[in-house]
Amino acid sequence: MTAHLRATGVGLCVPHYVQRARNHKSWFGTLLGASTARPERVFRTILEDVSFEATEGDRVALIGRNGAGKSSLLRVLTGAYPPTTGRLEVEGRRQALLNISLGFSGEATVEENILLRGTAMGLPADRIRELTRDILEFSGLNDAAQHRLRTLSAGQRMRLGFAVSTAAEGDIMLLDEWLGAGDMQFIRKARARMNDRVKGSRIVILATHNLEIARRVCNKGVVLENGRVAFAGGVIESILEYRKLCR
Numbered sequence: 001m002t003a004h005l006r007a008t009g010v011g012l013c014v015p016h017y018v019q020r021a022r023n024h025k026s027w028f029g030t031l032l033g034a035s036t037a038r039p040e041r042v043f044r045t046i047l048e049d050v051s052f053e054a055t056e057g058d059r060v061a062l063i064g065r066n067g068a069g070k071s072s073l074l075r076v077l078t079g080a081y082p083p084t085t086g087r088l089e090v091e092g093r094r095q096a097l098l099n100i101s102l103g104f105s106g107e108a109t110v111e112e113n114i115l116l117r118g119t120a121m122g123l124p125a126d127r128i129r130e131l132t133r134d135i136l137e138f139s140g141l142n143d144a145a146q147h148r149l150r151t152l153s154a155g156q157r158m159r160l161g162f163a164v165s166t167a168a169e170g171d172i173m174l175l176d177e178w179l180g181a182g183d184m185q186f187i188r189k190a191r192a193r194m195n196d197r198v199k200g201s202r203i204v205i206l207a208t209h210n211l212e213i214a215r216r217v218c219n220k221g222v223v224l225e226n227g228r229v230a231f232a233g234g235v236i237e238s239i240l241e242y243r244k245l246c247r
């Protein structure tokens with residue numbers, strides 16, 4: 001089986017809650033307004049008519065300005081947000097490294113969190129048990145396996161999230177930004193693992209603002225602007241198009 005990913009006219013519209021502007025003259029009025037005023041629900045189109053394709057061996061850079069829709073598109077590609085319009089066809093096991101602390105529970109232990117997160121990633125329980133030792137080792141948390149997650153430092157939690165997310169290889173790797181997780185020693189280890197995972201994946205989709213990384217790692221590019229594809233093609237051409245947008 002070869003890996004394949006195709007988005008055809010993908011759109012994403014989400015409910016969005018907005019608060020009417022409040023113009024209170026006193027702190028009490030502000031407090032009362034903040035606790036009683038109901039937000040209004042509106043629908044917002046985040047992605048519109050997004051089409052592109054990635055086949056075996058492709059490394060695709062998603063580039064665009066802040067708020068262009070890169071992370072939202074990655075979430076659609078992982079299957080976290082079903083597209084509201086259009087079609088997404090995926091062949092191959094997806095592995096996502098988006099929000100590395102997603103799905104963690106502060107009250108559960110480190111080891112239980114590995115199981116929770118691994119399950120959310122679609123890994124069978126036996127496979128998670130096989131990987132647990134490596135995850136604890138990689139994150140430097142061997143001695144904290146039975147500690148509750150909320151007693152860990154922010155950096156330790158990040159290490160754990162990174163270690164779990166990258167423990168298993170996928171066919172299609174979806175990455176949001178290049179990670180700088182933890183202290184210098186861990187960053188080196190994390191980079192080496194990311195390079196390894198990128199090499200071992202059949203398709204990589206990488207959202208990044210770092211054009212040097214995009215150029216070095218990717219062969220294709222998709223430039224997003226206001227939730228639409230402004231350009232799709234080779235990575236060098238995509239970077240040039242993106243630079244034009246930023247002028």
Ligand SMILES: Nc1ncnc2c1ncn2[C@@H]1O[C@H](COP(=O)(O)OP(=O)(O)OP(=O)(O)O)[C@@H](O)[C@H]1O
Nearest residue numbers: 014015016046064065066067068069070071072073
């Ligand atoms: N759940 C949501 N509800 C409402 N609006 C959202 C939601 N998620 C994202 N948005 C909006 O969609 C737009 C695209 O956001 P997204 O995070 O995908 O952009 P991005 O290209 O990844 O930005 P950045 O480079 O700043 O990380 C933004 O305007 C954001 O406010």
